[in-house]
Amino acid sequence: MKKQIEAFIFDLDGVITDTAEFHYLAWKKLGEDLGIPFDREFNETLKGVSRTDSLERILKLGNRQNDFTEAEKDELATKKNAHYVELIRNISEKDLLPGIELFLKQIKQAGIKISMASASKNALMVVKALGVIDYFDHIVDASTVINSKPNPEVFLKAAEAVSAKPENCIGVEDAAAGVDAINEANMFSVAIGDATILGHANLVLSSTEELDFDRIIDQYLSV
Template sequence: MTTHIDAIIFDLDGVITDTAEYHYLAWKKLGEEIGIPFDREFNETLKGVSRMDSLERILEHGGRQNDFTPVQKEALASKKNDHYVQLIQTITEKDVLPGVENFLKQIKEAGIKIAMASSSKNALFVTEKLGLMTYFDHIVDAATVVRSKPDPEVFLKAAKAVDAAPANCIGVEDAAAGVCAINDAEMFAVGIGDRSVLGHARMILQSTKELNLETFLNEYAKKD
């Protein structure tokens, strides 16, 4: 049995703060602008997926995947981001999900590295608005990654940035694609949310209120 953990690596959206609603509203606005309406159920399929991949899914959903050139698609993705950035201007420290900051303090005090592996290009901006920058040793966002989740690149990059061996890392996610990325990085996956969606994680919590380092250590110790 081993309890040695080099780093705990967090997703941002839905784990540290709930920006999912802002993403939904921004995509919905773009969808309306190009004549592709969609609902919250379809929006669930975009969770943890990069901006360009999300756009491709939306265009396919509306049967318009061949109506735009690559340059036009980049412009559409940029427009969605403009909508999103406008919405997140109002984020404050009050938008940190329950239990998160206390958990970050526990990790810091235990001398374990803290990193972020986010699909958002706005991860630094959002983390700063939340007042949590001092806790993170490194943040990897979509701007520095070639392949988006479920590819493990973003988690492997975060581990490397804090000199952590992937096998000694715990990844925390709320999206199915993110849990796949953690598993493929050969890290210990913790899912926050619906068991029916995140059943491939090694440990599942119903909400961030259950985040606790002792629980993590106990479950991690059983992994071998």
């Protein structure tokens, strides 16, 4: 049976826009408040990971994982998010990564659904601010997802929301955990970034400028 493509499913941070720096600054401030300093290298381990799991990793780094009740941890995560929201308040169309809007336009023109599978609870707000909300048929609200990446749940929900079979979907990610999730969901994985970290994807591109609709479809159909 001939393969078909029903949907593209995008991560947000590092794919549509680069809010990773804002996440880093917000977590770093919280870490400093807690006396847990960390660097950009450690921050890489938080990419694609939910807010709750990121907090757990930071607390573990500082050996403070047992110092807070669940309610206090919720407060800490909320505090980080408030700082992050403040940082992204001025985000706009100029913060779209290169080539993204043209790529979204090509997918739409081909009559293929577009969904989002982001670990961010602010995804809808960010996509609206970027001016690309109309391209998306569905955005999975991270608060409705129980398991964070590398678990495939968010990608499977994003496919189901647009009535697409996972094996007929192409997922686009910039984090190793995200690629794991796409692969586990039995989707074709496209990774943006360092091939030494993301080499387990079906296709690795060095930047969003390399997102070429025809090339990706050809690669998908040839697998």
